[in-house]
Amino acid sequence: MWNRNPKKVLTSVRASFQSTGGSKRVGGVKRIANTLGFSRQYSYKLKYDEQKIAHIKEQVREFVHKVRKLLPQSGIKKIYSLILPDLQAHSIKMGRDKLFEWMRSYNLLITPRRKYVKTTDSNHWLNKYPNLVKGLEVVRPEQVWVSDITYVKTDEGYLYLSMITDAYSRKIVGYHIADNMETTLVSQALKMAIRGRLYDTELIHHSDRGGQYCSKEYVQIATDNSILMSMTENGDPYENALAERMNKTIKEEFFPDRPFKSKELAIKATAQAVTLY
Numbered sequence: 001m002w003n004r005n006p007k008k009v010l011t012s013v014r015a016s017f018q019s020t021g022g023s024k025r026v027g028g029v030k031r032i033a034n035t036l037g038f039s040r041q042y043s044y045k046l047k048y049d050e051q052k053i054a055h056i057k058e059q060v061r062e063f064v065h066k067v068r069k070l071l072p073q074s075g076i077k078k079i080y081s082l083i084l085p086d087l088q089a090h091s092i093k094m095g096r097d098k099l100f101e102w103m104r105s106y107n108l109l110i111t112p113r114r115k116y117v118k119t120t121d122s123n124h125w126l127n128k129y130p131n132l133v134k135g136l137e138v139v140r141p142e143q144v145w146v147s148d149i150t151y152v153k154t155d156e157g158y159l160y161l162s163m164i165t166d167a168y169s170r171k172i173v174g175y176h177i178a179d180n181m182e183t184t185l186v187s188q189a190l191k192m193a194i195r196g197r198l199y200d201t202e203l204i205h206h207s208d209r210g211g212q213y214c215s216k217e218y219v220q221i222a223t224d225n226s227i228l229m230s231m232t233e234n235g236d237p238y239e240n241a242l243a244e245r246m247n248k249t250i251k252e253e254f255f256p257d258r259p260f261k262s263k264e265l266a267i268k269a270t271a272q273a274v275t276l277y
Contacts, residue, residue, distance in 0.1 A: 056092055057102060063087070064099075064108060071253050071276070076100050078253050128214055131239060132230035133206045138167045142199045145173065145227075147189065147207045148243035149181060150251065152270065154260040161270060162189040165246045167206075172246070172274050177267055186212045187221055194225050206230040208240050250277065 063083040071078065080096045087094055138144050144167035152159040162185045164174040174193030178185045190205075197203075205227045207213040213231065222229055232239035254273035260266040 059090060059092065060087070060094065060099070060102060061108075064103060068108070075253060076103065079103075127219075128209050129229040129231045131206075131233050132204050132228060133167075134233075134239065136204075140199075140201070141166055141168045141171075142197060142201060142203050143168055144204045144206055144230075145193060146240060146243040146246075147186065147205065147213070148240060148247055149185065149210065149212070150247035152177065152251075152255070152260070152266050154263050154266050156263050159263055159266050160185055161247075161250075162186045162212075163243070163246060163250070163274075164189050164193045164205075165243060167242055170242075170246075172277055175270070175274050177270050179263065181212065183212045183215045183217050187218050190218065190221055194221075194227075202226075202228070204228045204230050206232075206240065207243070208232050250274075 060083070063086045064079055067079050067082050071082075076096060076099060080099050083099075133144055136144070145164050146167050147162065147164045149160055149162050152161055157179065159177050159179055160181045161177045162175060163172050165171065166173050173196055174189040174191070176185055176188035176192065178188075203226070205222050207230075209231050212218060213229075219229060250270075250273050254276070255269060260269065
């Protein structure tokens with residue numbers, strides 16, 4: 001026992017005596033410190049350190065609650081990046097692993113969602129396009145856009161969200177949400193992305209082989225704006241991993257863990273999520 005860190009020894013003994021009510025019988029921490037050969041000043045320092053740690057934990061918990069209020073399903077990585085300025089402003093040195101440990105102790109970790117509903121139907125007669133991004137190094141904005149469709153559950157029924165993400169900047173450049181998966185769902189997202197273009201350079205649009213992306217209307221919009229079409233091969237989801245990961249990120253970090261009460265609330269939350277991401 002005497003080879004252990006004295007701080008740990010005193011903490012352990014204090015906890016043991018307090019849990020049994022023994023601290024009152026033997027005169028409290030001061031008496032324990034004297035018995036173990038520690039100075040009174042050291043026992044005071046230990047008490048101060050414990051109070052300081054408790055205060056820091058409370059501050060961090062407030063920072064996390066502030067983020068969770070706005071982003072109820074945000075994960076550790078997102079929370080850490082958002083509270084880092086607060087940690088630095090209060091001179092709190094904490095890594096992501098320590099934050100995870102504390103959040104777990106406060107039961108603040110989120111529960112993983114179930115797998116998503118399949119929204120891609122590639123069994124159609126429409127023309128499909130080769131994968132132009134396989135092995136391609138993305139080195140600039142507006143070199144590759146990736147797109148996918150996901151569902152949004154509400155008490156009034158499902159909505160469907162189409163997003164287009166810049167593969168270099170990870171910025172959501174276009175999106176549209178509707179109560180169906182018609183071609184208009186994806187074409188509106190594409191038109192929004194095109195309106196926001198900044199560079200007159202070669203651009204590849206990459207997606208799965210869903211009928212909406214292969215439709216004449218959608219391909220025509222891309223062609224009219226000198227955008228090259230690219231698609232996954234044999235429906236392999238790993239070939240459109242970034243777009244699918246964006247769907248997951250938006251839903252897990254910005255949407256509640258239960259269905260929206262109305263479609264209107266879901267639409268507003270989606271707009272807010274795209275703005276904040």
